[in-house]
Structures are given as structure tokens and as C-alpha cells.
Amino acid sequence: AQSVSQHNHHVILSEAASLELGCNYSYGGTVNLFWYVQYPGQHLQLLLKYFSGDPLVKGIKGFEAEFIKSKFSFNLRKPSVQWSDTAEYFCAVVNSGGYQKVTFGTGTKLQVIP
């Protein structure tokens, strides 16, 4: 069974600081990887996704993530966070093909202090 682990449960940063959120997954087959964001009181929104090709993917709002297959990792990064990035971030994995249930990580709450 696939699983996703996110190492940081709660991260507090000052504005303009750099962000890196860790994500590791376990699954034996080919996977597609996602980062979702949930702003306070809002629903899940897709930040970025990796299906294949260039392992460095760029998403919305200046976020990027790097897929490192040998480490089963898909860490999320942003060089300079803003107060508006305060949200909860979920790493997720879907096995390619078939019925594609999303397996989510436990989430990381990011708090950006002005």
C-alpha cells in the first residue's frame, strides 16, 4: 500500500524566509506526485504536480518541487515566503493507472509572520 510522510507538522517562518517542506512516499510502482494547499477556511487547491519528465516542477505562486526517485522524495520549496502563504500543505501520491485514489500526507501547517 502506498503511504506518504511529511516530516514537519508545523513550520513558522518570517516573511522573505526560504521554505522547504519534506515529503517522502513509499510505493513500489510508478507514481504521480502532488502538492495541495488548503488556505484557512478554503478547499484543497493544487499547487503543482509531477507525472514524468523534468524532476523539477514549478507550480503556482512561486512554488517548486523536486522529485528525487532514489530518495522517494518530493520536497516543496519556495525561495521567499509571504504572509499570504500561511496555509496547510499536503503532499499526495497517486499510483499511475487504474482507479487513482489519492493518498495524502498528514499535512504541514505553515505560519508566516509579517
Next chain:
Amino acid sequence: EPEVTQTPSHQVTQMGQEVILRCVPISNHLYFYWYRQILGQKVEFLVSFYNNEISEKSEIFDDQFSVERPDGSNFTLKIRSTKLEDSAMYFCASHLAGVSEQFFGPGTRLTVL
């Protein structure tokens, strides 16, 4: 841009009552899902639905739960006899055939008293 919609946004019910949560997936999507998120916990898969039948379900999805696509647009989740522990945010999602990106609805917050 097309989006998944869900109604109601918030449902309050008494323990033991039946609830039906409604979702309208994106119109040309073929795969449908329900997930739930208990407050403070991660989003968990409940069930997937394709070609008018359940394709996969989690251990959470017991006999109290059922899903239906009663017409060409709605996708419903019914909880037959709600329990306190069913209180959660329920998300519907859908996607096209052969595409992994799922589009999530805004969720229905279910509160069981």
C-alpha cells in the same frame, strides 16, 4: 473554468439520522471519489466510483455508507445512521479518464450532535 461543486456547505444532524451529501463533478469527468478530513487530521480516501459502480473503498467505508450517481450530473454520499465520529469535512473529487489530477470540491462540513 469548470469546477466541482458540493452542497450543502455545512450540515448539522443528530446522531442516528441519515444524511446525503451532494456533489456535482466536472461534466466530462468519468472517475469520482469521496474523501473525508476529520478536524486536525489528514485527508482520507473513502471510495472511488467508475462506470456506475464502486471501484475501490477503504475500511472506513462500511455498510453505513453508500454512493450513487442518480442522474448524469450528481454524485451522492449517503450515511445511513450517523455517528459522532462521522463529523468531518467531506470532499468530492473527479477526474478524466487516464488523467491523474483530481479536482476537488469545496467540501461539506458535517457535524453530528
